[in-house]
Amino acid sequence: PQVGTKFGGLIIVRSDSNIYKLKDLQGKKAACVAFQTAAAGCTFQIYHLLQHGIDPFLDFSSFVENKSQDKIVLDVVNGKIDVGFIRTGQLEKMLNQGLLENLEQLRILDSAKDEFFYTHTTQLYPEWPIAAVKGTDPQLVAAVTEALLNIPANHPALVAAKIEKFLPAEDYGSLDKLIETLTLKSWHANRDPFRNSGNRQQGVGSRE
Known part of the structure; x- marks a missing residue:
């Protein structure tokens, strides 16, 4: 898809979880790609949460790195973790590859209301x-x-x-x-x- 020169990050949870808002993330288990170097796979979401008064390193019960965004998504779907950080387009890619049955399995927290092609949580960055x-x-x-x-x-x-x-x-x-x-x-x-x-x-x- 022609999405231009912007991308962003998503904070995802299972659609049947009791996590509806960012404040509900307190005490949850989460994973992202890399704390220091993954832009839309981690740092965008950390920054977004800090702006809303949530420190994932202090407020989550566990916060780990996982180099595979596919695995992060599947771990959320399978209930191994509560929360996953991924980049825009990741869910659609997995759906097209047959790795996800449907997007209704997941909920995107604090979804931005704009006209960007992909749903996202964080602001968009170059x-x-x-x-x-x-x-x-x-x-x-x-x-x-x-x-x-x-x-x-x-x-x-x-x-x-x-x-x-x-x-x-x-x-x-x-x-x-x-x-x-x-x-x-x-x-x-x-x-x-x-x-x-x-x-x-x-x-x-x-x-x-």
Whole structure:
């Protein structure tokens, strides 16, 4: 589907659970992909919960990492955990692959009311970019950007990457704020190579 350059995170529970609101997550068992490095598979949801006064590391009875989003979803469905953090499109992908019987098995907490193609819990953030580090030759940046933006539809490189096309990069300020707030190891806020460099928009984002 043509969803542009945005993605977000979901907080899912079984549809027959007694968890209806974020406050109901107190004392529950949860899993996400990786605490420090999984964007829509973990950190987006952590940030969302913190903004609503919930600290998953303190308020959940258990909070573990699971590298497979498929397994996180199935563990929720099978009652092995109460709560799962996954990215937008994950449920639809599993449904298309026959890994889920139907989406009625699950409930998405705090579902956003907008026109985005996929249902989501968290705010939407810019998709993963290809970016140039500070000091890269501007002519090289321009040439690579132009080449990526002009790759024809259905090119083998796009098919292999499982994307439709590249689009001009979004503003990554919302991710800056998240990363700084959570003090993630993946980005030291004081060493942001893009801040004040003029390079923030010199990249391209993908459309899945």
